[in-house]
Amino acid sequence: MWVYLLLLMAPLVSAQTFSCGPCPDVTVQKTFDLQRYLGRWFEITKLPASFERGKCIEANYALRPDGTIQVLNKQMEEPGKLTPIEGTAVVKNQSEPAKLGVGFSYLSPVGTYWVLYTDYTSVAVVYSCTDIMRVFKVEFAWILARNRTLSMETRARAEAELQRAGVKLCQLIPTDQTGCDLNTLR
Numbered sequence: 001m002w003v004y005l006l007l008l009m010a011p012l013v014s015a016q017t018f019s020c021g022p023c024p025d026v027t028v029q030k031t032f033d034l035q036r037y038l039g040r041w042f043e044i045t046k047l048p049a050s051f052e053r054g055k056c057i058e059a060n061y062a063l064r065p066d067g068t069i070q071v072l073n074k075q076m077e078e079p080g081k082l083t084p085i086e087g088t089a090v091v092k093n094q095s096e097p098a099k100l101g102v103g104f105s106y107l108s109p110v111g112t113y114w115v116l117y118t119d120y121t122s123v124a125v126v127y128s129c130t131d132i133m134r135v136f137k138v139e140f141a142w143i144l145a146r147n148r149t150l151s152m153e154t155r156a157r158a159e160a161e162l163q164r165a166g167v168k169l170c171q172l173i174p175t176d177q178t179g180c181d182l183n184t185l186r
Ligand SMILES: *[C@@H]1O[C@H](CO)[C@@H](O)[C@H](O)[C@H]1NC(C)=O
Pocket: 093, 094, 095, 096
């Protein structure tokens, strides 16, 4: 049966961070203010994800009138062209506001989006883990920043948060945030 499951997942496995064992018990940011978290974030580094092969990756979070969060991600897959993809995030339990669920066509049905740490103005550390029958897990992790670059000091702080969640720093892939200004490319 596991062989069958692995075959099913093979296309996914190749480009995601897939490992054995259940998801770790990770603590998220204790007080989380969604309003301050909204807005534009640039991706600094991440665990490999097949849906994020481009550069200049950014996320924009905005509150919709119905209380859900519009997630608008953009990446540059060819020079000068930003490809958007839209998803929806929700706070499932108001007592745990830093634990969001996010839905895109590629994370079905709804993936986790846990904010491990943010200071709202410079950096955010996001972790996502999905259990597959508590035997395997698929993990995503991102360090996001309000600027396209992050100071060494802030980055080290963010990386420590990921390590705390069991993420191996050597698996992180930095996102190329150079040559992203569409005005200077034209
Ligand atoms: C919401 O989170 C609180 C605190 O972790 C927990 O005690 C409660 O059971 C959760 N409620 C639901 C509906 O999951």
